[in-house]
Amino acid sequence: MQAIGLETVGMTMRFGALAALDKVSVRIAPGTIHALLGENGAGKSTLVKCIMGFYHATEGGLLVDGKEARIADPVDAQRLGLGMVYQHFTLVPSLTGAENLVISRADAPPVIDWPAERTAIDRFLADLPFKPPLDRPVSRLSAGEKQKLEIVKQLYLGSRFLILDEPTSVLTPAEADEVLSHIRALCQSGRITVLLITHKFREVRRFADDVTVLRRGRHAGTGSVADLSDDRMAQMMMGDAPARPVLDRTGTHGAPVLELSGARAPSLSGPNGIAIDELCVRAGEIVGVAGISGNGQTELMEMLTRQRPLTAGRIAIKGRPFGATRAEAQALNVRYLPEEPLRNASAPHMSVAENLALRVFDTGPGGPILWLNRKAMIRDAQARIAAYDIKTASPHSPIATLSGGNVQRTVLARELDGDVDLLIVANPCFGLDFNAVAAIRGRLMAARNRGVAILLISEDLDEIFELADRIAVMSCGRLAFVAQAGATDVAEIGAYMAGRA
Amino acid sequence: MSGDLGLWAVPVAMLGGAIRVSTPFLFVSLGECLTERSGRINLGLEGTLTFGAMAGYALAFESGSAWVGVGAAAAAGAGFGAFHGWICRFKGVNDIAMGIALMLLGIGLAFFFGKPYIQPVAPDLPSIPFGFWSDVPQVQAALQVNVLFLVGVALAFGMAWMLRNTALGLRIRVVGDSTEAARAIGIAPDRVQLWATAAGGALAGVAGAYLSLYYPGSWNEGLSSGQGLMAVALVIFARWNPVLCLFAALLFGAAGALGPALQTVGFTSGYYLFFAAPYVLTLALLIFTSTPGNALDSAPGELSITK
Ligand SMILES: Nc1ncnc2c1ncn2[C@@H]1O[C@H](COP(=O)(O)OP(=O)(O)OP(=O)(O)O)[C@@H](O)[C@H]1O
Ligand SMILES: [Mg+2]
Numbered sequence: 001m002q003a004i005g006l007e008t009v010g011m012t013m014r015f016g017a018l019a020a021l022d023k024v025s026v027r028i029a030p031g032t033i034h035a036l037l038g039e040n041g042a043g044k045s046t047l048v049k050c051i052m053g054f055y056h057a058t059e060g061g062l063l064v065d066g067k068e069a070r071i072a073d074p075v076d077a078q079r080l081g082l083g084m085v086y087q088h089f090t091l092v093p094s095l096t097g098a099e100n101l102v103i104s105r106a107d108a109p110p111v112i113d114w115p116a117e118r119t120a121i122d123r124f125l126a127d128l129p130f131k132p133p134l135d136r137p138v139s140r141l142s143a144g145e146k147q148k149l150e151i152v153k154q155l156y157l158g159s160r161f162l163i164l165d166e167p168t169s170v171l172t173p174a175e176a177d178e179v180l181s182h183i184r185a186l187c188q189s190g191r192i193t194v195l196l197i198t199h200k201f202r203e204v205r206r207f208a209d210d211v212t213v214l215r216r217g218r219h220a221g222t223g224s225v226a227d228l229s230d231d232r233m234a235q236m237m238m239g240d241a242p243a244r245p246v247l248d249r250t251g252t253h254g255a256p257v258l259e260l261s262g263a264r265a266p267s268l269s270g271p272n273g274i275a276i277d278e279l280c281v282r283a284g285e286i287v288g289v290a291g292i293s294g295n296g297q298t299e300l301m302e303m304l305t306r307q308r309p310l311t312a313g314r315i316a317i318k319g320r321p322f323g324a325t326r327a328e329a330q331a332l333n334v335r336y337l338p339e340e341p342l343r344n345a346s347a348p349h350m351s352v353a354e355n356l357a358l359r360v361f362d363t364g365p366g367g368p369i370l371w372l373n374r375k376a377m378i379r380d381a382q383a384r385i386a387a388y389d390i391k392t393a394s395p396h397s398p399i400a401t402l403s404g405g406n407v408q409r410t411v412l413a414r415e416l417d418g419d420v421d422l423l424i425v426a427n428p429c430f431g432l433d434f435n436a437v438a439a440i441r442g443r444l445m446a447a448r449n450r451g452v453a454i455l456l457i458s459e460d461l462d463e464i465f466e467l468a469d470r471i472a473v474m475s476c477g478r479l480a481f482v483a484q485a486g487a488t489d490v491a492e493i494g495a496y497m498a499g500r501a
Numbered sequence: 502m503s504g505d506l507g508l509w510a511v512p513v514a515m516l517g518g519a520i521r522v523s524t525p526f527l528f529v530s531l532g533e534c535l536t537e538r539s540g541r542i543n544l545g546l547e548g549t550l551t552f553g554a555m556a557g558y559a560l561a562f563e564s565g566s567a568w569v570g571v572g573a574a575a576a577a578g579a580g581f582g583a584f585h586g587w588i589c590r591f592k593g594v595n596d597i598a599m600g601i602a603l604m605l606l607g608i609g610l611a612f613f614f615g616k617p618y619i620q621p622v623a624p625d626l627p628s629i630p631f632g633f634w635s636d637v638p639q640v641q642a643a644l645q646v647n648v649l650f651l652v653g654v655a656l657a658f659g660m661a662w663m664l665r666n667t668a669l670g671l672r673i674r675v676v677g678d679s680t681e682a683a684r685a686i687g688i689a690p691d692r693v694q695l696w697a698t699a700a701g702g703a704l705a706g707v708a709g710a711y712l713s714l715y716y717p718g719s720w721n722e723g724l725s726s727g728q729g730l731m732a733v734a735l736v737i738f739a740r741w742n743p744v745l746c747l748f749a750a751l752l753f754g755a756a757g758a759l760g761p762a763l764q765t766v767g768f769t770s771g772y773y774l775f776f777a778a779p780y781v782l783t784l785a786l787l788i789f790t791s792t793p794g795n796a797l798d799s800a801p802g803e804l805s806i807t808k
Contacts, residue, residue, distance in 0.1 A: 073687070074685050075687035095675065103668065
């Protein structure tokens with residue numbers, strides 16, 4: 001058996017006063033898929049980063065294959081056969097997929113014979129179910145494509161213990177199943193052991209052998225998946241699991257708020273551009289845009305924020321042409337929540353409080369202000385940190401130190417605040433635990449009921465069906481299908497997503 | 502028909518001028534390109550170039566060999582580059598501010614040590630007469646190509662190949678794009694940046710030696726006319742691509758040769774305005790080649806000017 005087992009012993013990690021991990025001991029048997037569950041900020045990423053030598057644990061030890069191991073940095077970990085796919089991507093953006101694969105090998109040859117390397121890579125990919133594009137720079141790949149490339153890279157590097165930090169948040173359910181069943185097959189054949197961080201119970205149930213739950217940095221329970229019910233796992237995560245709020249849909253649709261007509265723009269990949277002939281979102285309505293990642297959703301978002309210039313057509317908000325300047329966005333009450341908010345919607349090295357104030361820092365009660373009101377900023381931040389349950393050491397911590405889910409909450413707290421007429425969101429629940437998912441979907445629905453027009457671009461079909469009044473399907477840069485949510489079903493939408501209908 | 506080419510003299514003189522004037526641009530911009538590809542920016546190359554010109558001239562004079570001078574200039578340049586690379590690895594050191602300081606230091610040191618070498622005559626670098634087939638003196642003069650230019654052309658293609666096809670080249674690009682990713686795959690960013698900056702400095706030193714040992718071909722304090730600074734703009738214009746650096750350098754060289762070329766055909770009124778052509782060209786190119794949206798797509802991610 002090539003797969004290796006791993007054990008952490010009393011692992012503790014402190015960031016200043018905050019104990020992100022508190023004496024966590026976990027045993028992962030070789031050749032199994034071990035799920036790691038926990039709320040946002042529970043310390044899951046911190047635990048695996050300590051294993052990989054990215055952080056140095058304050059206390060505690062590590063056994064790899066039964067032997068005590070000292071891991072100073074990720075290179076040591078790789079030498080021991082440990083590999084990890086991080087929650088934030090670590091591919092090199094300007095290098096192509098193939099270049100990323102070859103250069104991350106410790107034995108990359110001094111002079112690279114590309115034709116030979118390509119043949120080798122293609123042969124290696126032949127028995128994997130995913131085929132990430134290899135000739136495009138990674139910066140031009142969609143989140144889903146990057147995720148596949150990250151996993152492929154680890155397998156290519158010959159890792160025998162693979163840590164996956166929320167690998168499926170960017171994949172469609174079908175893609176996720178495909179990826180995970182292949183990984184499961186690799187485990188069963190004894191090639192690899194997997195530590196899988198996820199928020200999706202469905203995946204734990206279908207693919208994992210064992211599960212460990214963390215709560216606020218502490219070990220809250222371990223067991224075989226077969227012996228644990230969903231309710232039991234939820235209870236271990238939350239303490240007492242609160243009832244999931246029911247989303248009521250009230251109110252009627254109003255006037256059109258966002259209108260796109262004949263909008264054209266170049267796409268990130270491929271010669272065919274993006275073409276949206278007609279899209280309208282009315283007040284008090286949620287329009288969901290479904291689609292498999294990489295079908296033009298990123299570009300659509302960029303068109304709406306005017307980061308991607310239109311080659312034809314127009315975008316109007318409340319009948320007025322919209323150029324997405326700060327003044328226009330403020331006057332028309334337009335708010336955004338793009339994907340990868342740490343990169344696209346925050347200033348990573350600025351504090352949580354400053355990031356929360358980005359929309360309003362230069363306005364006071366009586367119009368524009370010249371001097372920042374720090375006290376009010378902190379007070380306001382504290383209120384929103386409490387209201388949105390953001391886990392941060394303090395309002396002064398840089399937002400980049402927050403866990404993935406908490407960055408998401410911070411940006412949402414900023415964007416949903418105050419008067420909003422139009423909200424454009426992409427994958428708002430990417431990487432959130434289910435409590436947070438329920439809370440955020442509740443907030444979106446409440447905003448809709450208040451009369452906000454919401455355009456929801458999401459790769460999660462459940463989310464689309466739960467929230468949307470109307471559903472549009474994006475495929476190959478076009479809106480392939482639009483229907484009232486009540487008049488269609490998952491099978492039909494899925495067929496259009498796959499481009500079959 | 503020897504001698505009188507009429508207005509044809511202008512393009513012929515510009516061709517020759519382009520090759521002659523572009524060589525220092527080519528070397529500094531290749532040096533800057535390599536440095537920036539590793540994620541550092543070195544604004545001190547103007548100083549490195551001036552010091553290289555002085556050091557090259559001085560050693561060529563003392564030793565009697567122009568090539569010893571070129572070697573000395575490269576070594577001095579590498580020293581400046583390595584110093585820059587070493588100092589920038591410390592937390593809180595800004596590579597732009599440090600570069601400007603080094604530029605002033607280089608120029609100052611060059612003037613200080615260069616005083617005794619303003620008068621003496623050092624040996625010139627050899628050149629190859631590619632114009633032997635023609636009996637027109639202007640053509641012969643234009644095709645008198647210096648060996649360093651040929652080295653520079655080979656270097657441009659070699660560097661482009663290196664960045665695509667060698668592990669070293671990929672490592673430089675990884676470091677330039679994301680030091681975090683570099684660490685994750687076990688590359689020490691500081692080391693790579695140190696060597697890339699040192700190599701970039703060496704190339705700038707060679708550019709200086711070309712100025713003092715070939716064209717114009719003597720050492721004085723007004724020798725460099727901002728080639729080291731314009732290289733920064735040139736690299737951006739060339740989109741961090743060594744082969745495009747070659748073409749950009751030729752373009753700048755041709756623009757620089759415009760003034761003198763017009764002079765040769767007796768165009769005297771206001772011709773000195775044409776001496777400003779390279780600078781005007783720099784501005785114009787940077788403005789017209791920067792389209793919003795995709796302008797800096799190819800910029801290395803760790804570069805402090807684009808971050
Ligand atoms: N470098 C750091 N500096 C300070 N605090 C940190 C740092 N990294 C993590 N933390 C804190 O440690 C806690 C645990 O974070 P971690 O990223 O491990 O959470 P997580 O369980 O992975 O959550 P998520 O599901 O949202 O990804 C969080 O409160 C976070 O703010
Ligand atoms: Mg995490």
